Every structure is written in C-alpha cells, then in structure tokens.
Amino acid sequence: MAPPLEDAAPLQLHTVEVDQPLAAVNRLLAGLHLALAATAIAHRGVHDIILLAADLVLLFLWLLSQAPMLRPVSRAAFPGRLSRPALPAVDVMVVTADPDKEPAVKVMNTVISAMALDYPGGRLTVYLSDDAGSPLTLLAARKAYAFARAWVPFCRKYGVQCPCPERFFAGSDQLDGGGGVDHHRELAGDKIRVKNMYETFKTGIEEATMDAALSGSCTKAARHDHDAHVEIIADKQNSNSGGDEDAMPPLVYVSREKRPAWAHHFKAGALNVLLRVSSLMSNAPYVLVLDCDMYCNTRSSAMEAMCFHLDRRRDDLAFVQFPQMFHNLSGNDIYANELRSIFSTRWKGLDGLRGPILSGTGFCLRRDAVYGARPASSRDPFSSMEVGELKTRFGHSNAHVASLRRTAGSTTGVLPRDAALVASCEYETGTRWGE
Ligand SMILES: O=c1ccn([C@@H]2O[C@H](COP(=O)(O)OP(=O)(O)O[C@H]3O[C@H](CO)[C@@H](O)[C@H](O)[C@H]3O)[C@@H](O)[C@H]2O)c(=O)[nH]1
Numbered sequence: 001m002a003p004p005l006e007d008a009a010p011l012q013l014h015t016v017e018v019d020q021p022l023a024a025v026n027r028l029l030a031g032l033h034l035a036l037a038a039t040a041i042a043h044r045g046v047h048d049i050i051l052l053a054a055d056l057v058l059l060f061l062w063l064l065s066q067a068p069m070l071r072p073v074s075r076a077a078f079p080g081r082l083s084r085p086a087l088p089a090v091d092v093m094v095v096t097a098d099p100d101k102e103p104a105v106k107v108m109n110t111v112i113s114a115m116a117l118d119y120p121g122g123r124l125t126v127y128l129s130d131d132a133g134s135p136l137t138l139l140a141a142r143k144a145y146a147f148a149r150a151w152v153p154f155c156r157k158y159g160v161q162c163p164c165p166e167r168f169f170a171g172s173d174q175l176d177g178g179g180g181v182d183h184h185r186e187l188a189g190d191k192i193r194v195k196n197m198y199e200t201f202k203t204g205i206e207e208a209t210m211d212a213a214l215s216g217s218c219t220k221a222a223r224h225d226h227d228a229h230v231e232i233i234a235d236k237q238n239s240n241s242g243g244d245e246d247a248m249p250p251l252v253y254v255s256r257e258k259r260p261a262w263a264h265h266f267k268a269g270a271l272n273v274l275l276r277v278s279s280l281m282s283n284a285p286y287v288l289v290l291d292c293d294m295y296c297n298t299r300s301s302a303m304e305a306m307c308f309h310l311d312r313r314r315d316d317l318a319f320v321q322f323p324q325m326f327h328n329l330s331g332n333d334i335y336a337n338e339l340r341s342i343f344s345t346r347w348k349g350l351d352g353l354r355g356p357i358l359s360g361t362g363f364c365l366r367r368d369a370v371y372g373a374r375p376a377s378s379r380d381p382f383s384s385m386e387v388g389e390l391k392t393r394f395g396h397s398n399a400h401v402a403s404l405r406r407t408a409g410s411t412t413g414v415l416p417r418d419a420a421l422v423a424s425c426e427y428e429t430g431t432r433w434g435e
C-alpha cells in the first residue's frame with residue numbers, strides 16, 4: 001500500500017548520475033595510453049638510468065592526472081520542487097574594474113541579467129563593485145536600473161529564459177505566448193516596446209561614453225586614488241525586507257576606497273568589501289558571484305543553486321560552481337578558448353570525486369563558509385563568540401559584527417552608517433580577516 005502523502009519522502013531537489021559512456025571512453029583511453037607508455041619504457045630498457053627515471057616520473061604525473069577522468073558525473077536540479085516562500089535571500093555580486101577594457105553596456109548586461117533572475121524580488125539584491133570609481137559606470141548603473149524596471153516584469157510575465165537582454169534580443173528564446181490570440185498580440189507588442197527601451201538605454205550609455213567630462217574625470221591616477229562611494233539604486237518605496245515576490249531587486253553600487261599606498265588585492269579585495277557592505281544591508285546567507293563579462297544562461301540559476309544548498313541530506317556544501325560557456329568565439333579558434341576540456345571533461349570528473357575547485361566566477365557560496373564557519377556548525381555559528389573575538393576576526397564595525405548574528409537583513413533606501421568604513425582601505429588592518 002502506498003504511504004499516506006504526509007509520510008512520503010520529500011521530492012529530491014537534485015540528482016547525480018555517473019556519465020557511463022564518457023567514463024568508459026576515458027578508461028579505455030587511459031588503459032591504451034598506459035599500455036603504450038609501459039611498452040615504450042620496457043623497449044628502451046635500463047641503458048640510461050636518468051632517462052628511465054624521467055620516464056617513470058612523467059608516467060607517475062600522468063597517472064595522477066587521470067583521477068578526474070575515471071568517474072565523470074552529470075547533475076540535474078529541479079527548481080520547480082522548491083518552496084518559494086521558504087527560499088533564503090541571495091546577494092548577487094558583480095565586479096568591474098576598468099571602464100575602458102570592460103565596456104559599460106556589457107557590464108550592465110551582467111547587472112541586468114542578475115536583476116532578472118527568477119527569484120522572489122524581496123529576497124534578491126544585486127551589488128556592483130566598481131574598482132575604478134568611474135562616474136560613467138555609476139551613471140550606467142542608474143540607467144540599467146531604470147531599464148530593468150521594464151525588463152524584469154517583462155521576463156516574469158512571459159517566462160523569459162535568458163536574462164541577458166543583449167542575448168535575448170539576438171536569440172530565439174521561446175516565450176510563453178499563452179493560449180489566446182490577444183495574449184500573443186500583447187506579447188509581440190511588449191517585446192517591441194521593451195526592445196526599443198533597450199536600444200534607447202544602449203544609445204544613452206554610448207553617448208555618455210563619448211562625454212569627455214565623464215570619462216576625463218576617471219584618469220589612471222584617479223582610479224587608484226579615490227574615496228569610497230556606496231549608493232543604493234532602488235525605488236523609494238521599495239524596501240527589500242523579504243515579503244514581496246514582485247518587488248524590484250535593489251541595485252547597490254559600491255566603489256571602495258583606493259589609495260596608491262595600500263594594496264587593494266584586485267578582485268579578491270573587491271569581493272571582501274562587497275561581503276562587508278552587503279552584510280550591513282541584505283546580509284543574504286548565500287552569495288552569487290559574477291565577473292562583469294559573464295551572465296547566467298538561464299533565469300533559474302539562483303534557484304538551481306538552491307536545489308543543492310537546501311538539500312538537507314548534507315550540511316558540508318560550501319559552494320555550487322556553474323560551468324562556463326563562451327559565446328562569439330572565432331570559428332577558427334585554435335587556442336581552445338572554449339575551455340571544453342576543463343568544464344566538459346575534467347570538472348565533471350572532479351565532481352565525481354570530491355567536487356571541482358572554485359573557478360572564480362559563476363559560483364553560489366554560503367556566506368558563513370567564507371567567514372570561516374565549520375562545515376557542520378549550527379545555523380548560527382557566531383552566536384557563542386565574544387564580541388571582542390568577533391572584532392578581532394572581522395574588524396571594528398559594530399553593524400558588521402551584528403550582521404554575523406542574524407541571517408538576513410533588509411535593504412531600505414537609507415545608506416547604513418558604516419558603509420564607507422567597511423569599504424575603506426585600512427578596515428582589515430590588524431584584524432584576522434581572511435584567515
Ligand atoms: O582589481 C581588480 C581586477 C579585476 N577585477 C574584476 O575581476 C574580474 C576578473 O578579472 P579579469 O581581468 O577579467 O580576469 P580573467 O583574465 O578573466 O581571469 C579570470 O578568470 C576566471 C573566469 O574566466 C575568473 O573567475 C578569475 O577570477 C579571473 O582571474 C573582472 O570582472 C574584473 O573587473 C576587479 O574587480 N578588481
């Protein structure tokens with residue numbers, strides 16, 4: 001007899017399967033390689049002991065490199081099985097550093113795609129770190145927020161898959177046309193309207209890029225010598241306190257303080273500042289990191305990451321790493337820029353062992369893991385620690401220390417008092433931050 005519904009095991013949020021055909025091919029190739037290498041070494045004999053030693057060392061290194069080839073796995077996530085009201089908050093962190101090499105339209109496509117993720121609006125906040133402190137990037141961020149006010153509802157209404165507007169308008173996303181002729185007509189009209197808004201947004205940014213006053217103020221020297229600037233770009237009445245599914249995710253622009261005499265630690269330094277600034281506002285327990293030249297391929301990415309993080313069968317998962325894909329590569333690419341051997345072969349194999357390493361972008365991390373909590377610690381790992389000890393580890397911002405003891409906060413339109421403090425050059429000095 002089938003068990004009553006309330007006793008049934010909860011539906012699995014994700015599954016994992018060994019990719020048997022790939023494993024078989026890899027094992028066959030490894031066997032062949034080993035046999036050929038052994039034959040070659042045996043054929044050469046022990047005439048030259050140094051050559052033999054070199055061959056054996058190389059063979060040993062090759063053997064080590066085979067581990068990720070033996071058990072490649074594939075994973076599937078089922079975001080539809082998640083309970084939306086129970087989803088924890090997510091902070092998306094986008095980092096940019098150079099307004100010349102990283103064009104504002106591309107950076108803003110990353111920002112807008114993060115804002116359009118399929119996630120309850122009240123539990124998603126997007127942070128943009130601008131290491132150059134460029135007025136152009138700040139202006140572009142404000143324009144991106146204004147465009148997102150049309151783009152995000154459009155994506156939600158028609159179930160858009162690709163959240164990146166540039167690729168959406170260039171691609172063939174299947175939209176939910178609904179049943180009726182009227183709905184189809186409405187969709188077609190809305191698509192043209194939003195596309196026109198996107199073109200206007202792009203033209204606006206391109207014109208700003210030409211504006212000598214804007215780009216002229218961001219000299220090479222100024223990029224390495226500027227105050228911290230944090231700005232919350234959000235609707236006035238829109239407070240991100242968790243309840244509202246349809247709310248627009250706020251966008252927070254962060255340019256940390258930079259001085260020539262202080263090491264800024266590049267992207268890692270920028271992410272450290274974003275962790276602290278976000279802790280004063282949304283303080284989401286999960287953090288999704290994107291380089292400014294990346295975007296999520298599907299709007300369900302954050303939900304898919306949650307299928308792994310919310311799996312109660314394990315409590316030692318620190319991060320979910322998404323593979324990278326590259327568009328617009330030359331058809332004659334001879335340098336393997338697609339990185340297929342890494343993401344399609346080796347990382348699937350590492351996943352079958354103990355999991356791939358962090359690639360630096362496209363990962364969803366547990367905030368307390370990066371703060372140094374033990375894997376199986378309680379949901380509130382810092383509650384038993386003295387305030388003095390917390391300050392030694394995390395610095396002297398009371399608001400940041402308080403954030404360690406509560407899981408999520410809220411983003412109002414008001415800038416927290418410590419925002420500039422935690423984004424300052426010397427904040428980590430004398431602390432054990434990062435140990
Ligand atoms: O001082 C800095 C330097 C870089 N960045 C940002 O960090 C990201 C990565 O920098 P990038 O120069 O694009 O590095 P890549 O050569 O692309 O190498 C990357 O390769 C991986 C992805 O392909 C990333 O995840 C790694 O972190 C990174 O080193 C970009 O968004 C930059 O804007 C900063 O915020 N501050």
Ligand SMILES: [Mn+2]
Pocket residue numbers: 291293
């Ligand atoms: Mn890059």
